[in-house]
Amino acid sequence: AAWQATEKVNAELFTLTYGAIVRQVLADYEDCVPEANAKLDAMGRSIGGRLIEEFNAKNEQQRCVDFRDTCETIAGVALRMFLGVGGHCADWNADHTSCLVVMETNPLADFVELPERYRDLSYGQMLCGVIVGALEQVQTRATCEWEKDALRGGDGFAMRVTLVGQIDTPYPFDD
Amino acid sequence: MASPAPSASDRGGEVSEAALEFLLAELVNAQRERGEDGRRVMTRAGFDVGVKLAERCARVRPTKSRPLDRFLPILFVCKDWWTRCFKKRVDNLKTNNRGVYVLTDESFAWMRRVRAAGRTLEEEAAIARAECDARAAFPCGVIRGTLAALGLESNVSAETTPLSPGGGAKVAFTVRLKGAEGGPS
Numbered sequence: 001a002a003w004q005a006t007e008k009v010n011a012e013l014f015t016l017t018y019g020a021i022v023r024q025v026l027a028d029y030e031d032c033v034p035e036a037n038a039k040l041d042a043m044g045r046s047i048g049g050r051l052i053e054e055f056n057a058k059n060e061q062q063r064c065v066d067f068r069d070t071c072e073t074i075a076g077v078a079l080r081m082f083l084g085v086g087g088h089c090a091d092w093n094a095d096h097t098s099c100l101v102v103m104e105t106n107p108l109a110d111f112v113e114l115p116e117r118y119r120d121l122s123y124g125q126m127l128c129g130v131i132v133g134a135l136e137q138v139q140t141r142a143t144c145e146w147e148k149d150a151l152r153g154g155d156g157f158a159m160r161v162t163l164v165g166q167i168d169t170p171y172p173f174d175d
Numbered sequence: 176m177a178s179p180a181p182s183a184s185d186r187g188g189e190v191s192e193a194a195l196e197f198l199l200a201e202l203v204n205a206q207r208e209r210g211e212d213g214r215r216v217m218t219r220a221g222f223d224v225g226v227k228l229a230e231r232c233a234r235v236r237p238t239k240s241r242p243l244d245r246f247l248p249i250l251f252v253c254k255d256w257w258t259r260c261f262k263k264r265v266d267n268l269k270t271n272n273r274g275v276y277v278l279t280d281e282s283f284a285w286m287r288r289v290r291a292a293g294r295t296l297e298e299e300a301a302i303a304r305a306e307c308d309a310r311a312a313f314p315c316g317v318i319r320g321t322l323a324a325l326g327l328e329s330n331v332s333a334e335t336t337p338l339s340p341g342g343g344a345k346v347a348f349t350v351r352l353k354g355a356e357g358g359p360s
């Protein structure tokens with residue numbers, strides 16, 4: 001339902017714009033891949049912090065009850081709402097603190113082929129940052145990394161999301 | 176190399192407007208400190224995107240033997256390109272018939288979530304204005320790149336008018352074709 005209520009734009013423009021940003025980040029860090037990965041991650045966190053408001057405004061969903069519920073919401077609702085792609089959770093560990101968020105397609109990575117010298121570039125790292133940044137806003141500390149990345153020889157796209165802990169914050173009276 | 180994943184874009188896929196606007200805001204954030212240089216970087220990045228976009232979607236292309244009428248690429252941007260990117264046409268197109276075109280969008284999609292926190296209304300208005308202005312560099316580049324790919328060299332500038340703090344902006348893009356009066360020669 002949230003997807004229908006969302007203003008949409010052509011994915012091509014999004015994909016090309018993302019590509020331009022990755023190229024610019026590489027240029028800004030003079031092709032230093034680890035620094036570029038870190039910058040993309042930081043940009044993603046910054047987006048995640050704001051994206052959560054948009055998400056809450058468009059979803060009347062109740063608070064997620066636990067981490068499992070949270071990950072299902074990311075995979076099943078948030079990915080669809082923002083990127084128009086379907087996803088699901090897989091490969092949960094026994095105590096439900098870590099899972100794979102599998103994406104059916106990845107609009108960030110369309111028409112992309114990484115040259116050999118960027119072998120270690122985590123091209124879609126911004127998306128991992130977005131998830132970590134958004135979860136932080138709901139008092140959840142987590143890590144997120146690509147576990148399968150088709151740009152680096154994986155079969156498809158999947159992120160490993162792992163719960164680190166809850167963030168205790170006083171109620172934000174002056175938000 | 177792995178077999179390519181199915182492409183969302185090739186299927187006419189869509190993403191949320193918010194996602195694209197968040198990207199653009201981060202591009203601006205990353206270049207903010209660099210002033211004029213940052214502006215050039217964003218225009219350049221936009222130009223590359225415009226060229227690729229035109230290559231992917233333009234039905235009309237110039238050839239040596241059949242140069243396009245100069246007006247066609249402009250119409251292409253106002254109608255096809257805008258519809259493809261923003262699901263609407265440009266709201267208004269004006270020209271002096273001497274190579275200067277003004278394309279107005281009453282509520283430009285990439286500025287709907289501009290945040291302006293300030294102590295006074297005036298301060299917020301100034302911040303919103305500066306932010307919209309910074310965000311305009313990239314689309315100026317995209318338009319210029321699209322026109323370049325269709326064989327028209329131009330300069331593109333933008334005038335943004337925030338509608339209210341945080342409420343988007345009206346943007347007038349001025350395209351000056353190369354060789355036009357008051358344009359690059």
